[in-house]
Amino acid sequence: MTKIVFASRRRVLKGAAALAATGIANVSSGARAQAKGKVVVGTWGGDYARLLNKNVEQPILIKDGWEVIQDQAGDPERRSKMLAERRLPRGTTDLQGLSALNMFQMHDAGVVDAIDYGKLKNAANLLASMKYPYGVGHIYSGKVGVHNPKVLGAAPASYKDIFDPKHGNKLGIIDIQYQYTLVCAALAAGGKVNNLEPGKKLLLECKKAGARIYPTNEAFAQGLKTEEFGTGVMWKARVVQWQNAGIGVQAIVPTEGALAYVSGFVIPKNAPNKAGSYAYLDAMLEKSAQEAFAVDMGYNPTVKNAEVAPDLNKRIGFSPQEIEALVDLDYAYMTQNDVALKEWWDKELKG
Amino acid sequence: MADATTHRIGEQDGRSSFLSASVLLGPATVVVALGLLLPVLILLRYSFNRFEPRVMMVEAVTLDNYVKFFTDPFYTNIFLTTLRVALGCTVICLVLAFPLAYVLARTESRYKNVLLMLVVLPLFVGNAVRAAGWMTLFGSKGALNASLMGLGLVDAPLQIMFTEKAVIIGIIAVNLPYMVLTLQSVLEGIARNLEEAAFSLGAAPWPMFRRVLWPLALPGILAGSILCFILAMNAYATPVLLGGPQFKMMGPLVFGQFRLNNWPFGAAVAFVLMSATLVLTASANLLMQRRYRRDVGAQPM
Numbered sequence: 001m002t003k004i005v006f007a008s009r010r011r012v013l014k015g016a017a018a019l020a021a022t023g024i025a026n027v028s029s030g031a032r033a034q035a036k037g038k039v040v041v042g043t044w045g046g047d048y049a050r051l052l053n054k055n056v057e058q059p060i061l062i063k064d065g066w067e068v069i070q071d072q073a074g075d076p077e078r079r080s081k082m083l084a085e086r087r088l089p090r091g092t093t094d095l096q097g098l099s100a101l102n103m104f105q106m107h108d109a110g111v112v113d114a115i116d117y118g119k120l121k122n123a124a125n126l127l128a129s130m131k132y133p134y135g136v137g138h139i140y141s142g143k144v145g146v147h148n149p150k151v152l153g154a155a156p157a158s159y160k161d162i163f164d165p166k167h168g169n170k171l172g173i174i175d176i177q178y179q180y181t182l183v184c185a186a187l188a189a190g191g192k193v194n195n196l197e198p199g200k201k202l203l204l205e206c207k208k209a210g211a212r213i214y215p216t217n218e219a220f221a222q223g224l225k226t227e228e229f230g231t232g233v234m235w236k237a238r239v240v241q242w243q244n245a246g247i248g249v250q251a252i253v254p255t256e257g258a259l260a261y262v263s264g265f266v267i268p269k270n271a272p273n274k275a276g277s278y279a280y281l282d283a284m285l286e287k288s289a290q291e292a293f294a295v296d297m298g299y300n301p302t303v304k305n306a307e308v309a310p311d312l313n314k315r316i317g318f319s320p321q322e323i324e325a326l327v328d329l330d331y332a333y334m335t336q337n338d339v340a341l342k343e344w345w346d347k348e349l350k351g
Numbered sequence: 352m353a354d355a356t357t358h359r360i361g362e363q364d365g366r367s368s369f370l371s372a373s374v375l376l377g378p379a380t381v382v383v384a385l386g387l388l389l390p391v392l393i394l395l396r397y398s399f400n401r402f403e404p405r406v407m408m409v410e411a412v413t414l415d416n417y418v419k420f421f422t423d424p425f426y427t428n429i430f431l432t433t434l435r436v437a438l439g440c441t442v443i444c445l446v447l448a449f450p451l452a453y454v455l456a457r458t459e460s461r462y463k464n465v466l467l468m469l470v471v472l473p474l475f476v477g478n479a480v481r482a483a484g485w486m487t488l489f490g491s492k493g494a495l496n497a498s499l500m501g502l503g504l505v506d507a508p509l510q511i512m513f514t515e516k517a518v519i520i521g522i523i524a525v526n527l528p529y530m531v532l533t534l535q536s537v538l539e540g541i542a543r544n545l546e547e548a549a550f551s552l553g554a555a556p557w558p559m560f561r562r563v564l565w566p567l568a569l570p571g572i573l574a575g576s577i578l579c580f581i582l583a584m585n586a587y588a589t590p591v592l593l594g595g596p597q598f599k600m601m602g603p604l605v606f607g608q609f610r611l612n613n614w615p616f617g618a619a620v621a622f623v624l625m626s627a628t629l630v631l632t633a634s635a636n637l638l639m640q641r642r643y644r645r646d647v648g649a650q651p652m
Contacts, residue, residue: 076606076609076610079612080609080612080614083407083612105612108405109406109407175596213595213596213597214595214596215513215591215592215595215596219595222490226490226491226492228491335404335405336404336405337404338404338611338612339402339404339611339613342607342611346425346599346607347425350596350597351425351597
C-alpha cells in the first residue's frame with residue numbers, strides 16, 4: 001500500500017513566495033489552507049491515481065488549501081481494510097474509490113455513510129443514474145464488443161455475435177472480468193442480469209470450441225495486438241486507450257445494450273474528516289475535472305454540464321439511445337452469488 | 352566459604368546473563384509477537400468462522416472451511432500442484448546452484464566480488480517485473496519462439512506461456528540466487544585441504560564429492576533448500592503472470608479468496624499452506640540434521 005502526500009512542498013513554496021513577494025495577503029491564504037485540513041482518499045494506483053491528482057487534487061483541492069493524501073492499493077485490499085476498520089471509531093480514510101458493485105457491497109456490509117447530496121453544490125449537475133444513495137458515480141463506460149477486422153472479417157453487432165462458438169479460438173475472454181463476462185454471455189444467451197445460467201452454458205460451449213482465456217486486461221490487449229484472437233468484450237474507455245496505443249481494433253456497442261461500468265466514491269462511516277470527503281466529491285464533479293478525465297482516460301463524465309468535443313465523444317461516448325439502453329448489474333444478486341460464480345468460473349470453465 | 356562465594360558469584364553471573372539475554376531478545380520478540388504471531392492467531396480464529404455472502408463473516412466455531420478444502424479435489428489438486436512445483440524448483444535450484452556456488456567459493460579471481468554481484472543482480476528487480484520479462488520471451492510471438500521459428504527449428508510457436516513449465520522456470524530464476532549465496536557461504540567454510548587430502552588418498556572426484564564435500568555442505572544445502580522451498584510454496588506473482596488463468600497455486604488461491612471477501616475460507620487455505628510448509632520444512636530439517644550427525648559425526652575429521 002502506498003501513501004502519497006501532495007501539497008506540502010507546494011505549500012512551503014507558496015508560503016515562502018507569499019512572504020517574499022506579496023506579503024500579508026498570501027500569508028492569510030496560507031493560514032486558511034491550514035484550516036482546511038487533510039483528506040485521505042483510497043484509490044487504485046497507476047493512471048487513475050495520477051489523473052485524480054492532475055485533474056481534481058492539484059487544480060481544485062490543493063489550490064483551495066486542502067492537503068490530500070492518496071492511499072493507493074487495489075480495491076480488494078482497500079475493501080478488506082474498510083471491513084477490518086469497521087469497529088474503529090476513527091478510520092484511516094475519508095473516502096474510497098470503488099466500482100459500483102463494490103460500492104454496493106460495502107454499503108451492504110454497513111460500512112459506508114449515506115450520501116447527503118445537499119452538501120454537494122455539483123449534485124445538481126450529476127446524472128440521476130450516478131446518484132447512488134451510498135456513493136457518487138465519478139466516471140462511467142460500457143462493456144462493448146472489441147473487433148479486430150484483420151482477424152475476424154464481419155464485425156459482430158451484439159453480445160450474441162461475440163459469444164458465438166463458431167469463432168473457435170478467435171474469441172478472447174478475460175479471467176479477472178469473470179462477473180461482467182458472465183453477465184454479457186447471459187445476455188447473449190437470452191438470460192438476464194439475475195439469471196446467469198444460460199450464460200454459463202454458452203461460455204462452456206465457447207470454451208469447448210477453443211476460446212482463449214487471458215489472465216488480465218493487459219494480456220488480453222497483447223493477444224489482440226499479436227492477432228491471436230479477434231473478438232471479445234471490454235470497457236469502451238479501454239478500447240479507446242488501445243486504439244490510441246496503435247492496436248487496430250473497433251468498439252461495437254451491442255444491440256442487447258452495453259453493460260455499464262461505473263467507478264465512484266463512498267464515504268466510510270468512520271471517516272475522520274467528512275467535510276474533506278464532501279469537498280473531494282464536489283471537486284471530482286467539477287466541470288473542468290470531468291472534462292479532463294474524458295480527455296485523459298476515455299471515460300464518460302457523470303455530470304450534465306461537462307462538454308466533450310464531438311470527435312472525442314464519438315470515440316468514447318454513447319448516443320442517447322445507447323445510454324438509455326445501458327444495462328446495470330443486479331448488485332444484490334452479484335453480491336449474493338459472487339463466490340459461487342467464481343467457483344464455477346475456476347472449476348468448470350477454466351478447470 | 353570459598354565454595355559458597357563462588358556459588359553466589361555463579362548465581363549472579365547466571366542471573367545477569369539471563370537479564371542481558373532478555374534485554375537483547377526482548378525487542379525482537381515483541382516485534383515478532385505483535386507483527387506476526389498476533390495476526391496469525393487472528394487469522395486462525397477467522398478460519399473457524401462461517402462465510403455468508405451478504406454478511407461476509409459470521410462468528411462461529413466450525414471446521415467447514417478445512418473440510419471443504421480437503422474434500423474438494425479442485426483444492427487438493429491445487430495443493431498437490433504447489434507441492435510438486437515447490438519440490439521440483441528446489442531440486443533444480445540445488446543442482447544448478449551447487450557447481451556455481453563451488454566455483455564462487457573456490458575462485459581466487461580478483462573479480463570474485465563482481466561475480467557475486469552478478470549472482471545477486473536478478474534480486475534487484477521485483478518478481479512481477481522479472482515475470483514481465485519472461486512474458487516477452489515466452490509469448491507465442493516472443494523472442495524465443497521468433498528465434499526458433501526464424502532458425503527453422505520449429506514450424507509452429509511452442510506453447511510455453513501459461514504452462515507449469517513457465518512457472519517453474521520463473522520461480523527458479525527468482526530462487527536461484529538465494530540457493531547460490533547460501534551454498535557459497537557454507538562451501539567457503541570447508542577447507543580446501545580436506546578435498547586435497549581425499550584426492551591424495553586416492554579418491555576420484557565423485558567419491559570425494561559424495562564422501563567429503565556433500566556431508567560437510569549439508570547444513571548449507573539444508574538452509575538453501577528450505578529457503579527455496581518456502582519461497583516456491585508461497586510464490587504469487589510468478590504463477591499468476593506466467594501460469595495464466597488455468598494454472599493454480601496456493602498463494603494466488605489465498606489472495607483470490609480474500610478478494611472475494613471470503614475471509615474464513617481464505618484464512619483456512621492460508622493455514623493449510625502455512626502448516627504444510629512448516630511441517631515439511633521441520634521434517635526435512637530433522638532428517639537432514641540426523642543424517643549430518645551420522646555422516647560427519649562418525650568420521651574422524
